[in-house]
Amino acid sequence: MSAIEGIARTNFAYLDEQTKRMIRRAILKAIAIPGYQVPFASREMPMPYGWGTGGVQVTAAIIGPEDRLKVIDQGADDTTNAVSIRAFFEKVANVAVTTHTRDATIIQTRHRIPEAPLSEGQVLVYQVPIPEPLRFLEPRETETRMMHALEEYGLMHVKLYEDIARNGHIATTYAYPVQVAGRYVMDPSPIPKFDNPKMDRSPALQLFGAGREKRIYAVPPFTEVKSLDFEDHPFTIQRFDKPCALCGSTHSYLDEVVLDDRGGRMFVCSDTDFCEERREAGHVGPLGVPA
C-alpha cells in the first residue's frame, strides 16, 4: 500500500508552491483593483467549504515562518472554529500563534474586526461566505459581473430606499455594503456594521477570501471605504445601552449572554483579547472582578 504511505506528506502551509503563487497573483491583482472580486482557482481544503477555506488559502499563501498568526471567530480566539484553524496552521506551518491583536502580523477573522486599531504592516484576512454584494438582488453571476463592470449600482440604493420607506431607517445590520475607493461596491463579509468604519483608511492590508465561491478581493492600506447611505439618512452604527459587564467598555461591540430562564441578560465584549487587556489594565465592569 504505497499510496497510503504517501499520504501524510504535505508542503509548508499545506498548499504546494505553485498553488501559493497562483493565489499570490490573485491577491496582487486584488490589491491593484481595490474592491474588485478576482476569480481564483480555489483548492479543496481539508476543512469544509463555508468554514473559512477562502481565508485559510489566503493566509496559507502569505504566511511565512517569521509570522505570528491570530485567528478569531465572532471576535473570540477560543471559539471552536478559530481554535481549529489556528491548530491547522500550527500543524502544517509550525507558525507562531498569538491571541494579542497587537502582536499578530496576520489576523484571520470571521465576522469581526478587532477593536484595537490595526497598524501598518498587519494583514487582516477575512473569511467570506458570499462575496457578491449584489447576489441577493440578482442571483446571476453573468449579470452581476456586468453590473460591476458598468458601475450600475442603482439597484443597491433601491434596496436601501425600500428599507427607509418601510421602516424609517436602513434595516441592514451586518454585511453592510460599502464602496471602495469610489468605484467597486463590495461585501465586507458578515461583520456587523459596527465594524464598517474600521475598514476606512485602515493602515492594515485587508484581504478577503471566498473559497467556495472562488473569489479574492482586497482593500489596500489607507483606502477609502464608504458605507452606502443617503445624505439625509446617513450611515450609523449600533450603540449599546450598557457597558461591557466585565471590563466596562462603552465603545466596543457586545455579545448578549443569557444568564437564566427569567430574562436575565448580560452584555460582554465580543473581542475577547480587547476585554482581557482592559481588565488587566484595571478596568472593571458592573459584574466583573478586578484582574
Next chain:
Amino acid sequence: MTAEQPLLKVSNLSRFYGGRIGCLDVSFDLWPGEVLAIVGESGSGKTTLLNCVSSRLQAQAGRVEYRMRDGRLRALSDMGEAERRFLMRTDWGFVHQNPADGLRMTVSAGANVGERLMAVGARHYGHIRETAVDWLQRVEINTDRVDDPPRAFSGGMRQRLQIARNLVTAPRLVFMDEPTGGLDVSVQARLLDLLRGLVSDLGLAVILVTHDLAVARLLSHRMMVMKDGRVIEAGLTDRVLDDPREPYTQLLVSSILQV
C-alpha cells in the same frame, strides 16, 4: 441644438432572423419634440425596428445616430456599452406593452420611480421621494400609494407608473411599444389623454409602435407604415390616414378606421 437638426438619424437599418427579414433598409430622421408612429400588422417588423433603433437588439446593417445633449451627433455603435446604457437610463425611456417588463414588481412605486435617479447618483432620500410623489401625481396615481408595490396596482395604473419611471430623468426621446395594448377601452382613452398631455408639455420626441391607427392618429405627428419588414409609406399622420397612397395602407385604413 436647434429644431432644424434631427435628434435621431436612422440610415439603412436591417435585421434578419436566419434567412427571414426582420426589418430591411429602413431610414428616417426624428426631430426634437416629434412623435413618430410606426404602424403595421403583427409580424410586419415594427417591434424589430423599434428594438434595433433603441439598441436593445443588434442590427446587422445600417446606422443609428443620436444628437447628444452637447449637440454632437454620435453613432450608437461607436459608443461603449457603459455609455450606451447610461444614455438609455437618462436621456431615453422605453415603455413596454407589458408593464411587468419595465417595472420592478416587488419594490414600491416610489422606488420604481426613484431608481433611475439613484442610478445617476441621487443620494438624498427626501428629494428622491418628493420627486417620486410629484411624478405619481403627474401620472394621476394617488400619492398615498407611493409605498405600495405595482403588484397591487391595476393594469392602467401599472402602465402610468411605468411612464413615470421613464420620465423622471427628463429624457428627450422615449420609445413606446404598444403602450395602450391590453388595456380596456375606457382605460386606454384616459392613458392616451395623459400621454398626449405629457408629450406636449415636456416636448418629448417619441417613437411609438402600434397596430392601432386610432392611437397613431391621436398621438403622432408623422407615421410610417410597415409591411414584411419594409417601410412602404411614410408621411404626416393626417395625410397618410386621410389620403393613403399605397393599396396596403388603403386596406389598413379602410378596415380599421370605420369610426
Next chain:
Amino acid sequence: MYVAVKGGETAIAEAHRLLADRRRGPRDLPALSLAQIAGQLSLAVDRVMAEASLYDPILAALAVKQARGDMIEAIFLLRAYRTTLPRLAISQPLETAAMQIERRVSATYKDLPGGQLLGPTFDYTHRLLDPDLAGEEAEPETPARRAVSGEKVMRVSDILDGEGLVEGDGSFGPDHVAGDITREPLDFPMPRDTRLQVLARGDEGFLLALAYSTQRGYGRTHPFVGEIRIGLADVEIELPELGFSVPLGRIRITECQMVNQFKGSAKEPPQFTRGYGLVFGQSERKAMAMSLVDRALRADEFGEDIVAPAQDQEFVLSHADNVQATGFVEHLKLPHYVDFQAELDLVRRMRAEYEAKRAGQAGDEDAITSEAAQ
C-alpha cells in the same frame, strides 16, 4: 460571577476521541479491512472515487472507513487528499469503443453488433431481503465467463452516425486545451468540456433529481438510452520523447449515451442529438442522470427555450457539488452570534417603533370615539 466559555481546544480533542471510538464500534468485533470494503462495498467505493475525481479503490475504501460510511464525508476526505497531488500529465481520451465490456445494454435496438450483455446488474433481482446473507454466507456460484475477444464493440452512436442521423462527437479547435475545473475558477457561460467535468463529479442525488425533472416536463428532451456500457478501459498517456502513447493501467468506468429526438433548427437538420455521461466505477444511475442533464444543458445550443431548472447552467453547475453544498449548509451551525446580536437589536427597535405607532393609532381612535360621544 460570569466566566466566558473557554477550552475550545480541549473540547475539540475530546470530540475527536469520541468520534474515533464510535467509528471503531464494538471492540469485540474485528475491524474492517480496506480490502473488505473495496471488495464487498465496491459500489460505495466507486461513488466515492467518482465524486472525488480520483481513481484509487484502496484510498476510497480508507475514506469510507474513516467517514464511518458517510459518503459525502468520504468524498470530501478523498478530494482533500487529491488537492495535494501534482498533475503530471493529461491522459489521451479514453477509447470506450475498445473497452473490455462487462455490461452493455441498448434500448434503441433489439440486437446489435457486440450484443446485449446484462452483466452484474440489480435490474432483475427481486428486491427481497436475503436472510442467507445475514450470517456466514455460503460461497456464491461461479458465474459464467466468456473469452475476452479484444475486438472493438461499436457504439450505438456509430450505428446512427452511419446513416447521418445523429450529431457527431463535435470537436474543439486544434488549439483547445481541455479545461480543468479543479485548477481554474468556473466562468459562465461554461463550455461543454468543463460542464461535463462538473457533472461527472456532481452529486448523484442532485443529478438524479434534475434528470427526473426533465422527464416530468421541466425541460423535456425526448430521451432514449442509446447505450450504457460498463467495463474496463485503458488509460494512456502520450510521452513526447517516444512519440506514441503508453498504457498506464485500466480503470472501470460506466458510459451512457442518451439519444434525443431533435426537430432541427435554422442551423441544424432534423437529427438525433446526444447527452453524454461518464463515471468512474460502476454507476449506471449516475451516468444516465448525467447524460440527461448534459442534454438539457445544451438547450441554448439547439435554440430551445430555457424554462426549467435542469436547463439553467448557472443553477445546475453552481449547485451540483455536494462537498461545497454540505459545507455551506452545515456552516450555519458555526457561531453567528455577532450577526444575530445585530439582528436582535434591530428587531427589538423595530418592534418598539411598531408598538409605539399602534399605541398612537389607538389613541387617535379613542379621540374620535370620545368626539363622537360628545
